[in-house]
Amino acid sequence: xxxxxxxxxxxxxxxxxxxxxxxxxxxxxxxxxxxxxxxxxxxxxxxxxxxxxxxxxxxxxxxxxxxxxxxxxxxxxxxxxxxxxxxxxxxxxxxxxxxxxxxxxxxxxxxxxx
Numbered sequence: 001x002x003x004x005x006x007x008x009x010x011x012x013x014x015x016x017x018x019x020x021x022x023x024x025x026x027x028x029x030x031x032x033x034x035x036x037x038x039x040x041x042x043x044x045x046x047x048x049x050x051x052x053x054x055x056x057x058x059x060x061x062x063x064x065x066x067x068x069x070x071x072x073x074x075x076x077x078x079x080x081x082x083x084x085x086x087x088x089x090x091x092x093x094x095x096x097x098x099x100x101x102x103x104x105x106x107x108x109x110x111x112x113x114x
Contacts, residue, residue, distance in 0.1 A: 020064035
């Protein structure tokens with residue numbers, strides 16, 4: 001993982017992918033375990049099913065996330081999914097800052113993917 005290349009930090013030790021590397025690897029493993037195909041779109045890992053975008057994995061300064069392309073359609077009774085910005089209509093994110101939190105919430109993430 002060298003980063004997305006969208007900023008000058010890509011490929012350097014300051015790139016956010018290094019900060020969240022263990023979580024990003026765990027998110028990737030989960031997406032592949034669920035039978036999604038890994039591609040790169042918009043300079044980030046994008047996972048598809050039957051040619052349709054399902055989710056993307058992002059590394060931000062404050063957190064890393066799995067972003068469901070049509071997350072607003074998912075049943076989310078515990079309100080775990082976040083709207084990235086007020087302008088995003090369909091996408092929703094699960095956000096992580098600790099690997100332990102992802103491990104604890106992995107069953108929930110898997111259920112959203114499936």
